Amino acid sequence: MNKREAQPTLLSRFVYSPLNYWGSLVGDCLMAVIYLATGLVLLATGASRGALAIPALLAGWLFWSLLEYVLHRYILHGPKTLAQEGHAHHHREERTLLASPLFVIPLFELLVWWLLSLVLGRMLAAFFVAGAASGYASFSLLHHIFHHHSGAEKSTTTGRGVWASLRKNHEVHHQLARYNFGTTTSLWDRVFGTYRRSSTIKS
Numbered sequence: 001m002n003k004r005e006a007q008p009t010l011l012s013r014f015v016y017s018p019l020n021y022w023g024s025l026v027g028d029c030l031m032a033v034i035y036l037a038t039g040l041v042l043l044a045t046g047a048s049r050g051a052l053a054i055p056a057l058l059a060g061w062l063f064w065s066l067l068e069y070v071l072h073r074y075i076l077h078g079p080k081t082l083a084q085e086g087h088a089h090h091h092r093e094e095r096t097l098l099a100s101p102l103f104v105i106p107l108f109e110l111l112v113w114w115l116l117s118l119v120l121g122r123m124l125a126a127f128f129v130a131g132a133a134s135g136y137a138s139f140s141l142l143h144h145i146f147h148h149h150s151g152a153e154k155s156t157t158t159g160r161g162v163w164a165s166l167r168k169n170h171e172v173h174h175q176l177a178r179y180n181f182g183t184t185t186s187l188w189d190r191v192f193g194t195y196r197r198s199s200t201i202k203s
């Protein structure tokens with residue numbers, strides 16, 4: 001046990017609390033709904049360039065998926081930080097309830113929306129952040145189900161389709177931490193050469 005675990009700080013106590021975990025899970029979904037609703041209201045009340053709403057939503061999701069890859073590969077598996085230590089804890093004890101401080105993601109999303117609204121306008125910025133926020137909410141929900149749903153045990157992971165494929169990909173990451181950094185998509189692992197099929201490793 002290291003010093004930080006022996007004498008937890010206020011922040012680390014909060015990060016490891018059920019309140020932070022469940023609050024983050026609900027908050028992540030709520031943020032996606034709020035930005036989508038904001039975009040729709042602005043669209044309905046006459047915002048210009050409405051034809052770009054769907055492309056902005058898709059671009060937001062693509063942005064999130066790349067961010068997921070980069071953060072997981074270079075920050076969570078990078079130099080020693082509180083985030084890296086938390087993620088190492090997740091790799092050791094997969095079922096520990098552990099999430100980023102629940103205020104971090106909403107603040108980051110608000111910052112991205114504000115910056116983008118200066119360039120794209122509030123409506124397109126809202127759709128972009130809605131795409132990114134729904135990607136992040138998908139990650140939170142998928143990752144929770146992979147580790148906590150009763151059918152998510154390694155030995156029972158069977159089946160085909162996108163769902164089973166994503167779950168197997170994440171299992172591979174927990175066995176071989178240098179592969180499969182994407183949880184919601186394997187797109188960027190395939191692009192950057194870190195994709196590994198579950199069939200190529202021993203269970």
Ligand SMILES: [Zn+2]
Nearest residue numbers: 090143147170
């Ligand atoms: Zn995991």
Ligand SMILES: [Zn+2]
Nearest residue numbers: 076087173177
């Ligand atoms: Zn990892």
